Amino acid sequence: MAGGPEGLRDALWDALLALLPPTKEELKLDLGEEVDRGTVLLLQQAAELFLGGRRGECLQASEAVLDHAWEKLNAGPWQDVGKAWRQAYAFGCLLKTLCLCQPPREATAVSAALRVCDMGLLMGAAILGDILIRVAAVLQAHLVSGKRPDRSPGQELPSTKKARCDHDAAPDVQLERAVPRLRCPSLQHFQKHFLVPGRPVVLEGVADHWPCMKKWSVDYVREVAGCRTVPVEVGSRYTDKNWSQTLMTVSEFISKYIESEVRDVGYLAQHQLFDQIPELKHDIGVPDYCCLGSGEEEEITINAWFGPAGTVSPLHQDPQQNFLAQVMGRKYIRLYSPQDSEALYPHETHLLHNTSQVDVENPDLEKFPRFAEAPFLSCVLAPGEILFIPVKHWHYVRALDLSFSVSFWWS
Template sequence: MITQSAAGDSRAAEAAKEMAWEQLHSGPWHSVVPIWRDAYAMACLYVAKIHYSSGEFNLALKALDMGLIMGGFTLRDDLNLCIGKVSSALRGEAFSDNGESRRNSQWRMDLNMAEVRVINCKLRLYECMNNFDAKYLKVLRLLPVKSLSCKTVGKKSSLSLEGFLQDHLISGFPVIISNSMTHWPAKDRWNDMNYLKKVAGFRTVPVEVGKNYLCSEWKQELITFSEFLERIQSNDCSNADMSYLAQHQLFEQIQELKQDIVIPDYCFVGGGEMRSINAWFGPPGTVTPLHHDPHHNILAQVVGRKYIRLYPASISEELYPHSETMLSNSSQVDLDNIDDKEFPKVLDLEFVDCILEEGEMLYIPPKWWHYVRSLTTSFSVSFWWSDAPNSPDS
């Protein structure tokens, strides 16, 4: 039974969470004042505490995940600590007879420490805010690809770091690297849906729904990982309702999955700096429209297969990029249904393509245009890094 005082605390926490939520959506994401992200994370901690004290573990975990996804970095350790406690409860790990009072006492201690960190960090600015810019949130899918290329991306087994530096990083040309992921725990674990459900099933994740992010019907949803896995396994998704966990920093959110992957040594050749590690997980047919990214990219194919087509950065104008700033890294051309009257230059452009097999990595140089379609259920990891600080292109 919820007391009048507890009900008041619950309303106050929800009101604070809603107020911060409104501020997070008051304009472009990069212009949000950083303290509102901390305020949102703090409100999520309080909301989670109330649900947890009432035994509503699923609601508590959802609130904590929202704090990780939308909140600032000041309270990330506190959120992860509390997620561990709630996850233990959901998995049925027993508490002692005085477990309830111990839980509430621990929450109070964790939250008091968190409050001190928020107060001390109110004026901090977060350089990493731009990592969550809305223009990078993509859910995608695709129709049949016309295999018209006259060239295929070269493939090299266990490519040496020196060979990668000289033949691809410096020259700026794609390559498929095989036999470099055999030591990843993910290679075995992620093919098992039961493992994924056990590790992350209760967690809330952002998925993108619709044909792709350039379509008017495209939208985003927040669902549990278990619900997402059920959608993947249903095999009845149309273009309008296909769900894709796309370009999400899943491994910062769910630490257990982070233990399953290894950052490739290639990402550190030449003294580069890691920018982000993103997950791409969805059913057959998910598509990323033709676009380019600002960083070096290694796309590691852990589960399934993908078709990928690439165009060099030197022909960007012939690919008809959108004029809007937010979409300037995306092409107006639909490669599955090319309008040769509106985009006549595209048909004569040379490109390279490949089918990226399970256990292979693809290096995509900065600003290279690429189009990606999942041929099977696919789970990929992309590693973005920038040039060394003193390099001409950094």
């Protein structure tokens, strides 16, 4: 497929063109009736301009699509955003990415294009056989191959910095009721004694063979993901008034929140990181016990949790079964049965109805008197260990060290 005048191609450009559908007709999207006709026509026009090699006009048209789609994506609750509008946004990101990379291009064009591509992956929906994942992989490989934009004079190389060694005090879990521990139980034993009755358990030895257990470090994460744009939670916990979310590259996150001497707290909590960056996904496995669920393996949601010591997930519950695998650092975790929900004082608002109002390790017992009577289990989860959190079980999590965890939500 032509995407510009002959003679302007290079290795990156050819690699990107090779990812596109072979015919003009296959480049079109069927967005149904949800997306207004004006936006559909603008998308078609942008595609025609790209195919005609009219880069500047295509860039303008794709940005107009992105502006319109962005308004729709942010007009109300995320769950109410239709898939077609997310696909329109992703298609606009694809065309803008291609326009930025078409030769002759500026020195910073590939980095800018990768940011656009990541926005399409974060906010859009899959199009053309998940083409944005493959485009992002090509762009990242180009940057990693040594063609990154020059750093400004005097800027320190990231690899010369060391992660700060934060350690938060862990409660004495021996004084508390500990979560039981098992080493590689059989599927039948796990199902009978833990899955069916809904009992938490720490599984040892299950993840020992995962490559991440030996490979992952701050430097490794930066090496394979540093140039990728991700959402970052700013603040120690999402119930704080000053909590917010922002977008930055993984390298920027590591420099600001992992290596900085300033005690700012930022947390990379990402539901799409492993789709964005397949190199990381290849380093983990899916616990065999997930096969006991009713869904397919493709329906398992894999989440990344990466941040400094002191980050907290307030006491909350999730609507699915959860395996929390610890890769780097330790976490203190406390669990409460859903039968004791009333004693945990859930927020009354719909947005936070699955989150407790109680500060678990510093509770206001005058305001929440029944909390003191609620029984709980606790553990310190160390690297290589996996905690089974049954569906609807309340859990509170505090990172004791620089931590990277992977969770698997399944039904």
